[in-house]
Amino acid sequence: MNRSKQLSALTNTSQWDIVIIGGGATGAGAALDAASRGYKTLLIEQYDFAKGTSSKSTKLVHGGVRYLQQGNIKLVLEALRERGRLLKNAPHLTSNQAFIVPVFSTWEKIFYAIGLKMYGLLAGKLSLGKTSILNKQQVVELLPSIKQDKLVGGIQYYDGQFDDSNLCIEILGTAVKHGATVINYCKAIGFEKEAKKINGVKIADTITNQEYNIKAKAVINATGAFTNQVMEMDDKAHHDFVTASQGIHFIINKEFFKGTTAMMIPKTDDGRVLFAVPWQDKVIVGTTDTPINEAKIEPLPLAEEIEFILNHINRYGTETITRANINSVYVGLRPLIKVKSKAKTSALSRDHAIHISDARLITITGGKWTTYRKMASDAVNNATFIGKLKQQKCITENLQINLTDQKQEVINNLIKQDATLSEKIHPNYTYTKAEIIYAVNNQMAFNVEDVLARRIRLLFLDARVAMQVAPLVASVMASTLNKNQDWAEQQISSFNALASNYILS
DSSP states (O other), X not given: OOHHHHHHHHHHOSOEEEEEEOOSHHHHHHHHHHHHTTOOXXXXXXXXXXXXXXXXXXXXXXXXXXXXXXXXHHHHHHHHHHHHHHHHHOTTTEEEEEEEXXXXXXXXXXXXXXXXXXXXXXXGGGOOSOOEEEEHHHHHHHOTTBOOTTOOXXXXXXXXXXXXXXXXXXXXXXXXXXXXXXXXXEEEEEEEEETTEEEEEEEEETTTOOEEEEXXXXXXXXXXXXXXXXXXXXXXTOOOOEEEEEEEEEEEEGGGXXXXXEEEESOOTTSOOEEEEEETTEEEEEOOOEEESSOOSSOOOOHHHHHHHHHHHHHHBSSOOOGGGEEEEEEEEEEEEOOTTOOOGGGSOOOEEEEEOTTOEEEEEEOOGGGHHHHHHHHHHHHHHHTTOXXXXXXXXXXXXXXXXXXXXXXXXXXXXXXGGGSBSSTTSOOBHHHHHHHHHHSOOOSHHIIIIIISOHHHHOHHHHHHHHHHHHHHHHHHHTOOHHHHHHHHHHHHHHHGGGSOX
16 A cells, blocks of 8 residues: 555546445445445545554454343344354454353343353354363462462453454455555545535545545445544534544553463453453553543543543453553544443443435444444445445455565565665564554655554553654655754654553553
8 A cells, every 4th residue: 555656546537436435344344345346436534544442442353242232132143153254254363262251149140151151152163262270279270360369260261353454454454455545634625516416525634635526426424433524514404413432541561461372351341351361472452431521632541531531451361450550541532322321431332333324324323343244245235326336245254364575575575675774663573664664655654653653552552652653654654754953853742742642651
């Protein structure tokens, strides 16, 4: 993916079949779905790809154990099917992860064993492993850091895990291979209409401030937590379609939660689940569910959320975790379908919904990362109807998403040309200078944050280390992008301001 080449399509294309607003999971999925069906497809994202919710998940590809507890069998079945497909289609960015639910009474053991065995059975042929009942000794062997007081045993089950932002970027890269045009830092600023029906989008390149008027047969709004703002551009009188809640996650070193098995506590004080999941040689702990009044692109953790997770994880672990032990804290927003009768955001449906306005703006929202492909398919199906496009069958169920071989080949060639590019950017991590150049030239990374937050995951793994290497990353990027020292200094300052919000003082 090269941004200048992608931008050239804006002036060289008179009309698009489908324009997608939003470059997160659902928008990326819609771009791949539409392009692979042969439709002339454009995706625009006002920030970087996956900057919002789609890079700040719990990194799980899952059916949703607690949705089963809520009785939403339909959602669980759909998510389990999509989980299986995703692990098959992107095996290099996904993996099978064992989980244990520790239990502290015989009743709990029976209750959770029945529920989790049903969860495994619902997956059918796409099951990732057999659910099993463990005694206390087996649980302690697999979860060495768990407190043994009153522990009776546990239930082991399996779910999927993934690298969210890199999957999103590879989905977009695959969409480009199928003919899509995708552009980050490109904002929708208005709609064009004919006979009160949308037939185009006004967009602005936020880097150059150049504006474009784009003709489109159908427009999809896939902006997640920011759905309402785009709907308001279409109709100022519209009522909010989504409400948002935020969830925070901690990253800690694995010495505080030893082993390779994840832990899932099925019921916290607020009715959510608590996870402690090994990920990229660290451990993710989360999450909360806090209603918010305003969706922000970089939401901040609340003091009560921090204390809530610390309090809960320390109930179960032998190693006491304090604020000082947290490498990074990140916050993601959940777009939830607004239902007046539901008091708690944790009770709102994680299912997705489609809304078509009087002006024929197609809005897809809700759902979760695991079901992105199904959401995309539903959105494109509606777009083909609205745009009166020739019907083509969706082919993404078995479509491979894998650009790793291409990436490795390019990186190897860079290192052949300049051996210094094989140098690590930090001794404790495997990331190299060559990966920075690849991110700029092939993944449309435009600033230091794009690289350290989403192309490589250092901001999430250890925010302090990310700040330490920011000058080196800025220097490599400046050379690649032909930028001067002032640009590099500005980038370092901007990144440090952002990264400081990922560190608990």
